[in-house]
Amino acid sequence: MTRPFPTQEIGSLKKPEWLLELVRNKNISDTDKNKARNDAAYLNIKTLEDIGLDVVYDGEVRRVEMYEYPVRYIDGFEFAGLVRSWDNKYYKKARCVSKVTYKTDFHLDEFKFVKENSNRTVKVPVTGPYTLADWSYNEFYRNKQEFVLDLARNVVRPLIQDLVKHGAQVIQIDEPAATTHPAEMKIFADAINECAKGINAKITVHACYSGNEYQALVPYTLEIKAAQFALEFANRDSWKLGVSDDVRNGYSVLKAFREHGYNGEIGLGVVDVHVDDLEPVELVRDRLLYAAKVLGEPTKVYANPDCGLRTRTRSVAFEKLRRVVKGAELARQALN
Amino acid sequence: MIKSYALGIYPRSPKLITATRKNDKKLPTMFQAEKKKLVKEQQKAKLSYICDPLLDWNDMFRPFADVRGMRLGALSRFFETNTFYRKLIVDDQLNGYGSVVKSNLALSLLSKKNDIAACMPDPYTFADLNENKFYKDHADYLFAIADMLSKEAQTLAKAKVKFIQLNAPSVAYKADSVDISLVKDAIERVKRNTKSKVYLHLYFGNISKIFSKLLDIKIDGLNVDLSTTDLNSIVGYKVDKGLCLGAVDAMNTKMDDVKGTAKTISDALDKMNPKEAYISTTCDLEFLPYEFAAKKLSRLGIIARSVIYD
Numbered sequence: 106m107t108r109p110f111p112t113q114e115i116g117s118l119k120k121p122e123w124l125l126e127l128v129r130n131k132n133i134s135d136t137d138k139n140k141a142r143n144d145a146a147y148l149n150i151k152t153l154e155d156i157g158l159d160v161v162y163d164g165e166v167r168r169v170e171m172y173e174y175p176v177r178y179i180d181g182f183e184f185a186g187l188v189r190s191w192d193n194k195y196y197k198k199a200r201c202v203s204k205v206t207y208k209t210d211f212h213l214d215e216f217k218f219v220k221e222n223s224n225r226t227v228k229v230p231v232t233g234p235y236t237l238a239d240w241s242y243n244e245f246y247r248n249k250q251e252f253v254l255d256l257a258r259n260v261v262r263p264l265i266q267d268l269v270k271h272g273a274q275v276i277q278i279d280e281p282a283a284t285t286h287p288a289e290m291k292i293f294a295d296a297i298n299e300c301a302k303g304i305n306a307k308i309t310v311h312a313c314y315s316g317n318e319y320q321a322l323v324p325y326t327l328e329i330k331a332a333q334f335a336l337e338f339a340n341r342d343s344w345k346l347g348v349s350d351d352v353r354n355g356y357s358v359l360k361a362f363r364e365h366g367y368n369g370e371i372g373l374g375v376v377d378v379h380v381d382d383l384e385p386v387e388l389v390r391d392r393l394l395y396a397a398k399v400l401g402e403p404t405k406v407y408a409n410p411d412c413g414l415r416t417r418t419r420s421v422a423f424e425k426l427r428r429v430v431k432g433a434e435l436a437r438q439a440l441n
Numbered sequence: 442m443i444k445s446y447a448l449g450i451y452p453r454s455p456k457l458i459t460a461t462r463k464n465d466k467k468l469p470t471m472f473q474a475e476k477k478k479l480v481k482e483q484q485k486a487k488l489s490y491i492c493d494p495l496l497d498w499n500d501m502f503r504p505f506a507d508v509r510g511m512r513l514g515a516l517s518r519f520f521e522t523n524t525f526y527r528k529l530i531v532d533d534q535l536n537g538y539g540s541v542v543k544s545n546l547a548l549s550l551l552s553k554k555n556d557i558a559a560c561m562p563d564p565y566t567f568a569d570l571n572e573n574k575f576y577k578d579h580a581d582y583l584f585a586i587a588d589m590l591s592k593e594a595q596t597l598a599k600a601k602v603k604f605i606q607l608n609a610p611s612v613a614y615k616a617d618s619v620d621i622s623l624v625k626d627a628i629e630r631v632k633r634n635t636k637s638k639v640y641l642h643l644y645f646g647n648i649s650k651i652f653s654k655l656l657d658i659k660i661d662g663l664n665v666d667l668s669t670t671d672l673n674s675i676v677g678y679k680v681d682k683g684l685c686l687g688a689v690d691a692m693n694t695k696m697d698d699v700k701g702t703a704k705t706i707s708d709a710l711d712k713m714n715p716k717e718a719y720i721s722t723t724c725d726l727e728f729l730p731y732e733f734a735a736k737k738l739s740r741l742g743i744i745a746r747s748v749i750y751d
Contacts, residue, residue: 185694185732185733187731188728188729189453190524191500191525191527192527193458193462196523239523243693243695244694285518285523314518
């Protein structure tokens with residue numbers, strides 16, 4: 106992108122109620138369910154385009170969840186049961202019981218559909234090897250490094266290769282576990298590089314809520330072969346307007362990125378995905394201007410939500426995305 | 442054979458998870474019934490202490506949200522796990538405590554034939570993982586929490602809880618930077634007026650560098666998580682108090698090897714010669730799905746019976 110502050114979404118949107126009811130209905134055929142999924146994907150793509158985003162996908166409308174969905178399609182895993190995330194929220198956790206292998210490109214059909222139906226840049230979100238390993242029990246590999254790197258080489262890279270072969274130009278590797286274990290950052294970096302090896306496409310990395318505000322990531326930003334880090338910031342930032350360090354306290358780690366010599370792209374989380382309150386467009390503008398002030402190059406600062414918006418209602422999610430787009434427009438005007 | 446126990450929050454069964462999601466009207470009854478089942482599992486595994494499996498605790502701090510001076514804050518990651526807890530914010534003088542833990546335990550479900558154990562956070566971890574907006578400095582805040590936990594421990598002792606474990610993951614996780622003298626003072630405050638045995642559970646971090654200092658704390662014993670502290674790094678110490686080895690991995694579904702684990706523990710105990718010895722899980726069982734937690738309990742009992750220690 107050559108204009109300042111390109112806009113993008115990160116991934117998931119809440120599925121429409123009518124789709125959920127339909128896919129749960131045992132009396133409806135798989136063919137009809139797939140037609141409904143296509144309709145929902147089309148609706149998401151066109152809504153995101155109408156909002157004005159430069160980079161889009163389908164809201165991950167065909168995926169049950171970012172961990173469970175890929176694990177279903179990888180040999181070597183068996184689901185163990187439910188484990189608590191917090192309070193009454195649980196996720197299905199798998200055990201790795203044999204060597205992991207790639208069965209089929211489980212994102213190919215959805216990608217082809219988005220490609221056919223969108224006139225914008227398409228970015229395919231793919232769950233990363235470090236997160237797949239970190240969120241699973243390892244009963245097979247001698248250590249985590251072997252587990253993660255096998256997932257990178259045997260599963261995620263072949264998956265990306267297939268997508269690229271069919272025309273994908275931008276791949277977002279989702280790694281919400283990225284900085285959870287600061288002592289394992291080298292494994293994380295090696296895994297991303299294994300995924301990217303020989304891939305002729307733009308690779309971006311999305312991390313979120315994994316702790317230490319990305320201080321653990323900073324020393325590896327030059328080593329990791331990714332064109333962009335899309336990160337969450339807005340949830341830690343104040344809602345006051347302005348571009349001073351005090352006011353933009355949620356974005357303080359950007360200085361560490363710059364001081365370390367990182368000059369790649371940043372996907373800047375400018376709206377909080379865990380609250381319904383709508384960020385004023387001027388606040389989005391100031392967050393973008395602050396990042397540009399720190400990093401120096403506004404064409405390398407992408408405006409996006411902190412994470413996928415699936416925890417918000419569709420109306421709130423779309424309104425937040427509208428504000429991302431409008432805030433970016435205001436930021437461009439301010440630069441001029 | 443050595444003694445054994447598995448304290449902390451246990452996982453909910455799939456049936457109970459579904460009921461909590463639907464906010465089923467029968468939830469209180471279901472919690473009791475599911476607790477009973479897990480108590481039976483502990484008895485079947487022939488564990489030395491029986492405990493409430495804390496199925497209705499959303500995290501280790503949540504019951505304390507009822508203490509005056511505390512309120513619920515934001516979700517925060519629990520160390521390097523994929524589980525989150527709700528941070529408590531201390532914004533007034535702590536008050537109205539003393540039976541928080543006891544009133545959140547189903548003591549009536551625990552058989553009188555068995556010795557009863559309970560756990561709660563240690564004061565350092567409590568202070569570290571929650572937020573102080575009232576006390577003027579960290580020491581005041583820490584000791585206010587220690588005083589609260591001391592009252593809680595006294596109430597538990599009166600209720601015939603024979604063994605209290607203070608869960609101290611922050612002490613272990615921050616072993617390189619922790620102020621041990623402050624930890625010692627705070628923990629000894631909790632133990633001081635309590636008749637029950639008090640153990641400190643050190644998990645989620647390597648404590649080998651501070652082990653000798655931890656041995657100086659005037660409590661009944663230490664529990665060391667062997668998945669994060671290499672047993673070889675502490676085996677040279679003579680232990681003049683109780684020692685529990687957290688040897689059954691509660692973070693992985695892989696079943697622990699009975700013979701190998703029992704031999705390693707037997708050999709280590711021979712060298713360390715603690716006053717009394719236990720084996721436990723490395724941490725709470727809540728990080729495993731229900732079915733695997735039940736298997737681990739059984740495995741814990743088998744390993745305990747296979748250890749040779751006089």
